[in-house]
Amino acid sequence: VHSAGVIRLVLLFVTLLGMWFIMKTYFHHTWKAVSLRSWLGEARLPRHKCGNQKSCPQNYFAFKIISGAANVVGPSICFEDLVLMSSVKNNIGRGLNIALVNGDQGSFLPQESFPRPLHTPPSDTFLPSFRMNDKVRAYFTELGSSHVGELGFRDNWVFLGAKGLMNKSPFEKHIKNDQETNKYEGWPELLEMEGCAPRKMD
Structure with missing residues (x-):
């Protein structure tokens, strides 16, 4: 037991x-x-337009601009969740990569994307010539740029401006080509800028 x-x-x-x-x-x-x-x-996590960190108010456009870095990362431009230019679309190149966007009554229409400097711009449109001369710099200044006057060879620059802008654009970043600080040999590090642009920029 x-x-x-x-x-x-x-x-x-x-x-x-x-x-x-x-x-x-x-x-x-x-x-x-x-x-x-x-x-x-x-x-x-909720997905925002262009993969941005936050959504934009109703009367604003979402955008993301990436400068690219040497041959490692290509530049890209996204506007209102539409990728206008990128390596995948195969419409980018060295030099200035420019996208013209026409905002009209709460909608937007990408007119045309220009992955290279143009010699024959479309009608009623001024675009940079091959070289960044004083006339070109003045044009970007009228669009609201604060850094275009100091751009140099192989500098990285991202900018969003508007025709008839009376003030300086808050959407601009610039990094100088400096052999001591360059992240890539002969090229500065990548610049990325995202945000919400008002449909009417004063």
Whole structure:
């Protein structure tokens, strides 16, 4: 009888130990994960236009401009979730990559993308010539640029301006080509700019 009681105690102890082990391992980890997925669902970050970090108000355009870096990363321009220029679209090149956008009553229409300097711009449109001369710099200044006057060889520059802009554009970044600070040999690091541009820039 004494042996049978000891066996029962051992079995009870083993059973309790097994239950504790299951509770410790399965419910502490697996059940926690299962319950979160079942009741709360997997957490998904909302996707914003152009892959930006936040959405834009109703009367604003979402944009993202990437300068590119040497031959490592190509430049790209996204406007209102439409990629106008990129390596994938195969419409970029060295030098100035320019996209003209016509905003009209809350909508936008990409007129044309120019991956290279043009000698024969479309009618009623002024575009840079092959060289960044004083006339070209003056034009970008009229669009609101603050840095175009200091642009040099192989500088990285991203800019969003508007025709008839009375003030300086807040959407501009510039980094000088400097052999001591360049991230890539002969080229500065990539510049990326995203934000929300008002439909009418004053």
